[in-house]
Amino acid sequence: MTEPQPFSPKSVALLEEIRKKYPTGRAALMPALYVAQEEFGWLRPEALKAVAEFLGLPEMTVRSTATFYSMYRHRKAGRNVIRLCTNVSCMVLGAGTLKGVLGNVYGLAPGGTSPDGRFSLEVADCIGACGKGPAMIVNDDLHTGLDAKKILEVLENYK
Amino acid sequence: MTSYLLDVARNRNIEEYEKAGGYQGLGKALFMEPGQVVEEVKKSGLRGRGGAGFPTGMKWMFMASDPKSPRYIVCNADEGEPGTFKDKALIDKNPHVLLEGMAIAGHALMAGLGYIYLRAEYPEERGILEAALKEARAKGYLGENVMGSGKKFDIHVHMGAGAYICGEETALIDSLEGKRGQPRLKPPFPVNSGLWGMPTMVNNVETLSNLPFIMREGALRYAGIGDPSCPGNKLFPVSGHVERPGVYELPMGTPLREIIYEHAGGIKNGKALKAVIPGGISAPVLAPDQIDCPMDFVSVQKAGSMLGSGAVMVFDEDTCIVRVALRTLEFFEHESCGKCTPCREGTGWLKAILERIETKQGHGGDIQLLEDVCRNIAGNTFCPLGDGAASAALGFIRHFREEFTEHIRSGCRYHREQGQAQP
Amino acid sequence: MILITINGKKIELDGPVTIFEAARRNGIDIPSLCHHPALELWGGCRMCLVEIEKMPRLQTSCTVKAADGMAVYTETPRVVAARKAMLEFLLINHPLQCPTCDKAGECALQDLTVRYGAVAGRFEEGKRTFPENVDDPVIVRNMERCIMCTRCVRMCDGVQGAFAIGVVGRGAGSHVEPFSGGRYNCEYCGNCLNVCPVGAIMSRLHRYTYRPWQMDKTVKTICSFCGVGCTILLEVRGDAIQKVSPAFGKGVNNGLLCGRGMFGYGYAGSPERLKTPLVRKDGKLVPASWDEALALAARRLLEVKAQHGGRAIAGIAGGRCTNEENYAFQKFMRAGLGSNNIDSTARLGLLHAQDLLEGIFGQGAAANVIRGIPHSDAVLVVACDPTRTNPVMGLQVRAASKAGKKVVAIGHAPGLKRHMTHHLSAAFGHEGIALAGLLRELLRQKKALPGENPEFEAAIMGFSELPSPEEVRRLAGVPEAALTQAAEALKDVSTSSIIAGRELAASMDAKRNFMLLAAIGYVLNSRFFLVSEHPNEQGLIDMGCTPDMLPGGRPLALQTFRERCEHEWGARLDPEPGLTLMEMFEQAGGAIRAMYIMGENPAFNLPGRKKIKEALEKKLDFLVVQDIFLTETASLADVVLPSKAWSEKEGTYTNLEKRIQKLAQATGKNHEAGMEDWRILALIGRLAGLGNMPYASASDIIDEIARVSPLHAGLRYEDLEEDGMMWPYKGKPLRMSGGMQPLPAAKAAATLDRREEDTGQTGPALVIEKPLFHSGSLSRHSGALLDIMGGPEAKMAPGTAAGLGICEGGSVKISTAEGEMVLKAKLEKGLPAGAIFAGNNFGDAGALGLFGYELEPGSKTPVPRAEGLEITPL
Ligand SMILES: Cc1cc2nc3c(=O)[nH]c(=O)nc-3n(C[C@H](O)[C@H](O)[C@H](O)COP(=O)(O)O)c2cc1C
Ligand code: SF4
Numbered sequence A: 001m002t003e004p005q006p007f008s009p010k011s012v013a014l015l016e017e018i019r020k021k022y023p024t025g026r027a028a029l030m031p032a033l034y035v036a037q038e039e040f041g042w043l044r045p046e047a048l049k050a051v052a053e054f055l056g057l058p059e060m061t062v063r064s065t066a067t068f069y070s071m072y073r074h075r076k077a078g079r080n081v082i083r084l085c086t087n088v089s090c091m092v093l094g095a096g097t098l099k100g101v102l103g104n105v106y107g108l109a110p111g112g113t114s115p116d117g118r119f120s121l122e123v124a125d126c127i128g129a130c131g132k133g134p135a136m137i138v139n140d141d142l143h144t145g146l147d148a149k150k151i152l153e154v155l156e157n158y159k
Numbered sequence B: 001m002t003s004y005l006l007d008v009a010r011n012r013n014i015e016e017y018e019k020a021g022g023y024q025g026l027g028k029a030l031f032m033e034p035g036q037v038v039e040e041v042k043k044s045g046l047r048g049r050g051g052a053g054f055p056t057g058m059k060w061m062f063m064a065s066d067p068k069s070p071r072y073i074v075c076n077a078d079e080g081e082p083g084t085f086k087d088k089a090l091i092d093k094n095p096h097v098l099l100e101g102m103a104i105a106g107h108a109l110m111a112g113l114g115y116i117y118l119r120a121e122y123p124e125e126r127g128i129l130e131a132a133l134k135e136a137r138a139k140g141y142l143g144e145n146v147m148g149s150g151k152k153f154d155i156h157v158h159m160g161a162g163a164y165i166c167g168e169e170t171a172l173i174d175s176l177e178g179k180r181g182q183p184r185l186k187p188p189f190p191v192n193s194g195l196w197g198m199p200t201m202v203n204n205v206e207t208l209s210n211l212p213f214i215m216r217e218g219a220l221r222y223a224g225i226g227d228p229s230c231p232g233n234k235l236f237p238v239s240g241h242v243e244r245p246g247v248y249e250l251p252m253g254t255p256l257r258e259i260i261y262e263h264a265g266g267i268k269n270g271k272a273l274k275a276v277i278p279g280g281i282s283a284p285v286l287a288p289d290q291i292d293c294p295m296d297f298v299s300v301q302k303a304g305s306m307l308g309s310g311a312v313m314v315f316d317e318d319t320c321i322v323r324v325a326l327r328t329l330e331f332f333e334h335e336s337c338g339k340c341t342p343c344r345e346g347t348g349w350l351k352a353i354l355e356r357i358e359t360k361q362g363h364g365g366d367i368q369l370l371e372d373v374c375r376n377i378a379g380n381t382f383c384p385l386g387d388g389a390a391s392a393a394l395g396f397i398r399h400f401r402e403e404f405t406e407h408i409r410s411g412c413r414y415h416r417e418q419g420q421a422q423p
Numbered sequence C: 001m002i003l004i005t006i007n008g009k010k011i012e013l014d015g016p017v018t019i020f021e022a023a024r025r026n027g028i029d030i031p032s033l034c035h036h037p038a039l040e041l042w043g044g045c046r047m048c049l050v051e052i053e054k055m056p057r058l059q060t061s062c063t064v065k066a067a068d069g070m071a072v073y074t075e076t077p078r079v080v081a082a083r084k085a086m087l088e089f090l091l092i093n094h095p096l097q098c099p100t101c102d103k104a105g106e107c108a109l110q111d112l113t114v115r116y117g118a119v120a121g122r123f124e125e126g127k128r129t130f131p132e133n134v135d136d137p138v139i140v141r142n143m144e145r146c147i148m149c150t151r152c153v154r155m156c157d158g159v160q161g162a163f164a165i166g167v168v169g170r171g172a173g174s175h176v177e178p179f180s181g182g183r184y185n186c187e188y189c190g191n192c193l194n195v196c197p198v199g200a201i202m203s204r205l206h207r208y209t210y211r212p213w214q215m216d217k218t219v220k221t222i223c224s225f226c227g228v229g230c231t232i233l234l235e236v237r238g239d240a241i242q243k244v245s246p247a248f249g250k251g252v253n254n255g256l257l258c259g260r261g262m263f264g265y266g267y268a269g270s271p272e273r274l275k276t277p278l279v280r281k282d283g284k285l286v287p288a289s290w291d292e293a294l295a296l297a298a299r300r301l302l303e304v305k306a307q308h309g310g311r312a313i314a315g316i317a318g319g320r321c322t323n324e325e326n327y328a329f330q331k332f333m334r335a336g337l338g339s340n341n342i343d344s345t346a347r348l349g350l351l352h353a354q355d356l357l358e359g360i361f362g363q364g365a366a367a368n369v370i371r372g373i374p375h376s377d378a379v380l381v382v383a384c385d386p387t388r389t390n391p392v393m394g395l396q397v398r399a400a401s402k403a404g405k406k407v408v409a410i411g412h413a414p415g416l417k418r419h420m421t422h423h424l425s426a427a428f429g430h431e432g433i434a435l436a437g438l439l440r441e442l443l444r445q446k447k448a449l450p451g452e453n454p455e456f457e458a459a460i461m462g463f464s465e466l467p468s469p470e471e472v473r474r475l476a477g478v479p480e481a482a483l484t485q486a487a488e489a490l491k492d493v494s495t496s497s498i499i500a501g502r503e504l505a506a507s508m509d510a511k512r513n514f515m516l517l518a519a520i521g522y523v524l525n526s527r528f529f530l531v532s533e534h535p536n537e538q539g540l541i542d543m544g545c546t547p548d549m550l551p552g553g554r555p556l557a558l559q560t561f562r563e564r565c566e567h568e569w570g571a572r573l574d575p576e577p578g579l580t581l582m583e584m585f586e587q588a589g590g591a592i593r594a595m596y597i598m599g600e601n602p603a604f605n606l607p608g609r610k611k612i613k614e615a616l617e618k619k620l621d622f623l624v625v626q627d628i629f630l631t632e633t634a635s636l637a638d639v640v641l642p643s644k645a646w647s648e649k650e651g652t653y654t655n656l657e658k659r660i661q662k663l664a665q666a667t668g669k670n671h672e673a674g675m676e677d678w679r680i681l682a683l684i685g686r687l688a689g690l691g692n693m694p695y696a697s698a699s700d701i702i703d704e705i706a707r708v709s710p711l712h713a714g715l716r717y718e719d720l721e722e723d724g725m726m727w728p729y730k731g732k733p734l735r736m737s738g739g740m741q742p743l744p745a746a747k748a749a750a751t752l753d754r755r756e757e758d759t760g761q762t763g764p765a766l767v768i769e770k771p772l773f774h775s776g777s778l779s780r781h782s783g784a785l786l787d788i789m790g791g792p793e794a795k796m797a798p799g800t801a802a803g804l805g806i807c808e809g810g811s812v813k814i815s816t817a818e819g820e821m822v823l824k825a826k827l828e829k830g831l832p833a834g835a836i837f838a839g840n841n842f843g844d845a846g847a848l849g850l851f852g853y854e855l856e857p858g859s860k861t862p863v864p865r866a867e868g869l870e871i872t873p874l
């Protein structure tokens, strides 16, 4: 039996704070998964087990919920996660070309990670920046008004 | 025209918000009996801005008549409908109007706790909301004793995790409870059995943000704005091929043409309009000859589409509609929750057919097959997501059948002309 | 009253039900895939769509409640078109492997396709694929066949409460998996595969061996593993059980099963079954003919009787044998051999527990309906884990929890971890102290006692020195707050159920424990349930297989009744009660010279194993064993007589509710090897000129039982259809309940003995684990159960292991005054600190062998003790 890897004290403090916001442990699951993702890099089985243990939930329940949502990572990801919107509004403004650019420059395919582990690319379904598309979120930062040149300039800042 | 939603950027700061009349609506509400507040909202004629346009006052009455407690107010800030970014703009510019609206709802519906279900793609807005919450608590607008009334109301922000279906209110509730965000059976409705089985009001960000104005200025004044059947201001996020994309706060019923050509500055680079989606991606597309339609729930429906989130997506003459249709169905396939058969299997099937048409592998009968599959989905799904997918797809075929036929016959004209890469 | 029409037919409903249910009750068949009556509503598959007047959309009949005036149409062209459409959607990604799919022939998707017509293949793209998963020894998953009805998951979460499988992913990519994605870490109830309408989750046991239509017959019978007595269907081909399946809507279990019942049937067809009688020649057991073996048994028994008298012979009855066999057994012993030395492993606790309870509340005190448990306001589980010992009863406790009822567990009950509202974690053997503390808190918090029985209330109030929460913490290790909160939760309930384990009675404090239990039961208006490990443990008691009771629970001491038996049996009965189970062995070689053991394995199943083996091997002049396997006991016998397994015979079992249910013969028609236990007895009786057993069938014996036992008066075999018959059958109990009286010793007994007891903190304690996947020594012959849990292990909490220097998978030596044993360590979170759990199921490693015992003076119940326990890592 693998012992669930315990959370760091910082995460535990966060989790305890989260737990207070909800009347049930189950309801704290989604925010807790973010904490685990931050700490473990992605939601590998140990991370899911640690969350289950902390909230007193069945492991399967945690896994089943986690895999429903696309913002949780179920694979190892690169150091920086790019979410490039390719939904209709951004698409008609050229987001498809940008996907191509990322492929050529960084070897990134949707759902994949660049060989150097620097970037992972997720194709996003509208990130609410349609007014300034094409747009992407890198980690937690929103970048808008992208074109083939600007996207590379922006990404230069992520190592 | 009064702008009370986006008004001015300075409202982000609580002092500025107060100067502009902020939290007076809440103050007034707290002087009234909860039932009176519900009555006032009913009188205002406010209709939900989350998509369905259901009369808010009526929904509130349903909850008000259920005695169970504890009770919850949930703000639907999942804003997943592609093309929609109005709730984001509202939170960016005026977070307190939402908090005040929620506090009013809390008082009216005797709830002590509210959650804002914010979509994961909005981390910045989370920061804005957390900061505003801190301010509002410090000033006593939220907390154990709201404005000295002895009433308790507080709000937590809950981040979604990337699932469009969680905008549907029962899926949202399941998600908030830490479950897979799949729609629940109705009845019971959330107003009777929502979060943890307790009465729960789920309202859209924009809906809730209308409340401070209604309380401050009175239901009658509010009812006088815009279209009498659906009064008030509406936020219209405009995107696509327009000169000035952005969110416009306009009276309900403003004609689509005015939104596109006056407020958003017309089609980009002086091109011609080819098609417009009037209410987010689930709303069937409209043709250029339909844009005199007033943008309210009733008129847009009459035009064969729906107002939905009010998200206007504009396409110029050089847009490949098949491509747009394909991307739309890719979206629905990706977001189908998987609970019911027609949506889970049907959206993928539609996508597959569109894909082969778009890549010049389509063949005769494909258009009829598309229509057939759409008809088999529509009306038979568990929740409106599947219907949305089918009616969006049918909309494209209805207005652009020729273009589909041409694709099957000779491939995509736009790819050929512009040397665009195939998707 | 609700009036609706379905397809024009007028239908009256007396309560709100779904349209689907209303239709079903009236013989109108609406197709469905995701709906299942045992599960939460879902409404996902959309197969059950119907048209309802005035509603523009088609509606799912499985979710929409019938409302007055509704006009429903179930097969209009529109409905049929929609159903065809749903089938087409399901089939576009379905692999259509029907020729190689085990489900073919009983697949709902296949049947519906036939019913609504196959749809032409309009889907041109590649189908979704998932590789078949065979990582698990008993369950195979083919997720590309899955239609996402989620019945399995709703079963696992909502009914079984195991939370072992779930939907992973979203939308078209969703599929069902256990956490590991491969092997299951679950209770192996098999209920998931029983509700799968297609071939997505299936049993590996019978894989590729047959097609459903090749089955010769389906036989409804009762499971042979525990005292719940679940109704099961045996599907038989040739002379072999191919599969066990549940019968939803029927039996105590309403279609639910546990791992043993579902997958454990293999023992009946095991190649290790005894094939011929064996007799001991030159110290060795060798095959013999029936004639030879029976004659030898008859002759030797007669010799012992002639030489030493009937009292020198002792008999042990079998809790896996039928009522008829046990009845015949005690008659053979008493009337034939003239001995009242008859007992069984019910002596290990159940019998005493029942005596104590009945002593207070009257006969039948524990005859209550298992399916009623979730209807009480609270369930109190004491010193047992029903989810392990009687799993399907455990499910009813979980159902109570799901319905929001209070569930309070006293002692170790890991299977209720997620289902109890309160846990009083008393150390092993100290549950009685927690009971006493709970009673004190209840009396303190409750406004008034029920006032029904002043005498009993006086006895309750007379308890001196019930321990305070603080004392309970000190003596039994239960946190104070847990105790007061549990009392708070229980004090206002209007009905409750109490489920108690036999360990409470296998204690020097048994009287005190049961008086406390009765007092709490009185205060909380409880129904009692006693967990029971064998399928007919209750039956053998009722049949008179105890030293002092005749059939029907009538005391041997009662002359009128004794005479009635004498008359019926045509023999004089010894009025003196016989020896109890442990006494028989203790006196072997002295007062006891011969033993007759039917379907029991005392050389393995009792504490003090060394002495028992010695008694059986060396001290007896003669030993006869009837069994289906060459058990530890049989291998010491002079004559071994092969009997029939449960699936091979007719007869009845009485479950722990005291419900008599009928077995049915499914296999073994031509099985020359074994005979029914009663038949063997009758043959020996005839050869020896003993007794009078002219039976030709089990029902002949039932007829006699109905004549002899007042409790079973008038019972006929034919009466036992469907759900059997509940106590007191058609007859009369000895004493009607209502005349409840405190135990004579109550007052003294309830006074707590304040020795500073071991609360588990002082050193490790050895606990006999009752595993979910095994049952006594029988299940080691079931291949599937061995695949699930293949061997013995010593389970303990990681903290305990660390303290002892033991690591996961390492070997541990456990030694006591009785002997030693080496087991593999298994660390499991959440086990009580200091406790080492080991089962008594596997060959050389039966942990009961490490226990000696002491007899509780009154009942002669052995109280196991592991003296000189030492645990060392190797
Ligand atoms: C598939 C689907 C997605 C939805 N997404 C959203 C959403 O992102 N935001 C929202 O406010 N309402 C959304 N809704 C509508 C909600 O179910 C609900 O009607 C709304 O939150 C009620 O708020 P209102 O009364 O203020 O309109 C969605 C509905 C469906 C069926
Ligand atoms: S229509 Fe069905 S599968 Fe699609 S999102 Fe709604 S419930 Fe889920």
Ligand code: FES
Pocket: C031, C032, C033, C034, C035, C042, C043, C044, C045, C046, C047, C048, C049, C060, C061, C062, C063
């Ligand atoms: S049976 Fe009604 S939806 Fe599946």
